[in-house]
Amino acid sequence: MIRLLGPNAWKWLIAVAVAAGLAAGVALLGGRRTIRPGGPAAGTRIVSLAPSTTEILFRLGLEDLLVGVTDKCDYPPRARDIPRVGGFGSPNIETLLALRVDLVVASGLDKRGAAGSLDKAGMRVLDVQPRNFRELFEAINAIAQAVARPERAGPVVAAMRAELDRTAGLYRTVPPERRPRVYVEIWNDPITTVGGGSFIDEVIDRAGGVNVAHNLPQPFPRVSPEQIIQWNPDVIVLTYMSRSSASTEELAGRIGWDDISAVKTGRIVRDIPNDLLLRPGPRLVDGVRVLAKRLYGHTPTGGLNDPKESDLHAKDE
Amino acid sequence: MRRTNDWVIYGALTAVLAAASLASVFAGAVHVPLSELLDSGIVRLRLARIALGIVAGAGLSVAGVIFQALLRNPLADPYVLGVSSGSALGAAGAILLGLAALGPWTLPAAAFVGGTLTIVLVYLLGRQTEGGVGVQTLLLAGVIVSSLMGSLLMFLVSLSSSQEMHNVIWWLLGNLQIFDWGLLWAVTGTVLAGTVAAALLARGLNLLTLGEEPAAHLGLTVERTKVVFFLVGSLVTAATVAACGLIGFVGLIVPHAVRLACGPDHRRLVLASALAGASLLVLADAFARTVLAPLEIPIGVVTAFLGGPFFLFLLRRRRRGLG
Known part of the structure; x- marks a missing residue:
């Protein structure tokens, strides 16, 4: 066998072994990405166009549905492993189409009419721009609603409110x-x-x-x-x-x-x-x-x- | 006779500048009673700002006088040879690389380096094969380098987030906020040296406006004079841009206005323009920081708003005088 392949056979063997290892690794990692039974609505493919909405999606446990984020999305660190689809607020529609995106979650789209053209291309757009905590809680609810997982928002919002109350204890008097x-x-x-x-x-x-x-x-x-x-x-x-x-x-x-x-x-x-x-x-x-x-x-x-x-x-x- | 006349003009302009500065000490974003004002930090801040206004106004006006004479072009202003775009590129680079917040000196230093490198580039491009710089070549080189730097700036801006972009754009609009005495002294030194040089060599500017050949016949070493004025004008501009960003209109309008009022002799024009430009900028800044206080509006907006109509008024009055 080795003689059949010639003097470079060992190189070929190493290459095949490396390729097999990579394939196994990809399969394993990919396997971890598959949606858990009872997890979020299967098949929804989400792109997040702001660091804040990326964090909200992670906190809601919806990160497995994220197929694209912006280059400013740096938290949590795992957000960096998700493909980048461009800058903050200015999506490239062709990239989104290629990713077969169902839902675009943004916080302030740069271009007027960007939402409209995404809509025409068959993507749902959720643009949340909270200016205070009340609107932030509403935004978290709206995002959970949009992927048909409304029950995920409650605990997140409750934990945030509790944290704010704990902090208020520092200066209440x-x-x-x-x-x-x-x-x-x-x-x-x-x-x-x-x-x-x-x-x-x-x-x-x-x-x-x-x-x-x-x-x-x-x-x-x-x-x-x-x-x-x-x-x-x-x-x-x-x-x-x-x-x-x-x-x-x-x-x-x-x-x-x-x-x-x-x-x-x-x-x-x-x-x-x-x-x-x-x-x-x-x-x-x-x-x-x-x-x-x-x-x-x-x-x-x-x-x-x-x-x-x-x-x-x-x-x- | 001419000399006494000069001193009257300088005296009057100095009086205007003094009045403008004094008014400016008492005008500001916040109202403070006089007794408190004199020993508060606010008065030091206002004095520094007024000083920067005087220096920048004088510097831009002198640079305008120099470039209009050197290029024999009434549309020339301190930014025409691309110093501004090079400085802007340097400043934007510093902001986008996150260097700008390292200290009060990083942004001005980056702007000055950008501006100076542009001057060198324009000079090298403007140099003619037979030696010396050609005025037309210089102007073209300036315009081309300027748009080149402008496109690089736009490229950097397109890579940035919207907030960083805002910071760059606001820096470009110019303001006289100053926080560091050292920076103020550095700009003052450069502008003072440039103004004194231009005033001493003003006869050269007079001769250059006649054209290079007549100037040479009248005994001017044309090439050396051109290079000296090119360097003086550019360095003064780079220093003011580094300290206060881009403040348009002053360098274009003040030389013309002073020429309309006191005649075209550069021996008078240089110092008179410096004084008039200083007054204009001090007043414009007082306006910029009080009209929407405590917000500030970009001073370039004010210089165009105040300077434009005033210039049109001078222009109309002279036309009527001639007609």
């Missing part, structure tokens, strides 16, 4: 006028903060803080830096859209900012990942908890807060 006044900076050039129209405004409120820019109606207003000196926040939270926020030293070195209470007392929070605070998904309640601990300085059991605590990286379920 603190009267509103003594709660810390918080300035959140999401970009430095030009200075951009979060106004009353944003989801994070409610995150700050639920964490027991008062957003200094709450009265501005815009979700992400660009304000004069002198306004921030005037607001004189007790706590500054930096959570930039790009990878790293301004440093504490940079903040203290800004002209005139040494007058700000938060800068004087060093109450500058810059270690909460921006997806915990800005991504309207199930982990937002973790963002609320972590922020509340930064604002009130102790854990629910009353112990001192350890800034390196591991709950920044909430468990993925």
Whole structure:
């Protein structure tokens, strides 16, 4: 046999063995992907066009139905194994057709009419854009409904509500006028903060803080830096859209900012990942908890807060 | 006679600038009583902003004067040779690579490097085979490099998320927010050096507007003068773009307005434009940060809004005067 194949036979044998191993591996992995009996409506093929909706689908246990996500979908880590179908909010319709998608779940489609053309191509479109926790819970319900698994939403929403209530216990006894006044900076050039129209405004409120820019109606207003000196926040939270926020030293070195209470007392929070605070998904309640601990300085059991605590990286379920 | 006349013009423009700056100290996003204002961080911030407005306004106007004379083109402005697009590309790269938040210097530094590399590229393309730069070649090279950089910028933007894109676009619209004294001194130094150089060599600009051959006959070393002005104008522009993004209109309009008001002699035009441009930008910034306070609107919007009608008024008045 070996002689028949010639002097390179051993190479062939290795190649065949590797191929067989790969095939077995793929079959095994693929087998794990098959839908469990009693699982979600079999055959629904879902594409998620936003990191937040991807997280919601995972939390609902519907990840086996996901056939495509965006290149920004980085959580939970297994989301990275799902094929990418393009950027946030701008789907490529041909790719979706090729994937034989039944349902597109999005959070804000970029192009007007994108929903219409997806609809014409025979795909159902669910565009959820929650602006507060009430709408987030509705969105989770709507997504569960859309795949005919409405019973999956209840426990998820209940767990989130319970987490919010637990967090509220941290500051329930603190009267509103003594709660810390918080300035959140999401970009430095030009200075951009979060106004009353944003989801994070409610995150700050639920964490027991008062957003200094709450009265501005815009979700992400660009304000004069002198306004921030005037607001004189007790706590500054930096959570930039790009990878790293301004440093504490940079903040203290800004002209005139040494007058700000938060800068004087060093109450500058810059270690909460921006997806915990800005991504309207199930982990937002973790963002609320972590922020509340930064604002009130102790854990629910009353112990001192350890800034390196591991709950920044909430468990993925 | 001409000299005394000059000092009257400079004096008047300086008075306007002083008044504009003083008004600007008291105008802002927040209202603070005078007694508190003087020892709060807000007054330091406003003074820094006014200083940046003076420097950027002067720098853009002087660069405009230089490029209009050098290229013998009334449409020339500081951005015509592509410095702006190179700076924008540098800044956008820094934002999209996540470098911009590393420190207050990264964004301006990236913009300045982008702008300077563009200048070098335009210069190399504009150089003619027989030595020296040709004005037309330079202009064409600038336009082409500019659109090349613009397409690279659009490419980067198309790769980015919508929030990053917003950050790039807002940076491009320009603003006078300044947080770092060091950055302010760096821009001030560059603009001051450029303005002094342009004022001292203003006779060269006068001769260049006559055309290169007449200028050479009148004893000007044309090639060297062109290169010097090209470098001075470009570096001043790159420094202002690095510190405040793109602020349109000032560099185009101020030289024309001053020319209409005080005549075409560059020995007067350079300094008068610097003073007038400084006043315009200080006033425009005061407007930008108060009209929708505490929100800020892009200062470029204000310069076009205030500057446009004023320029049309000057233009009409002169036409009537001639007719």
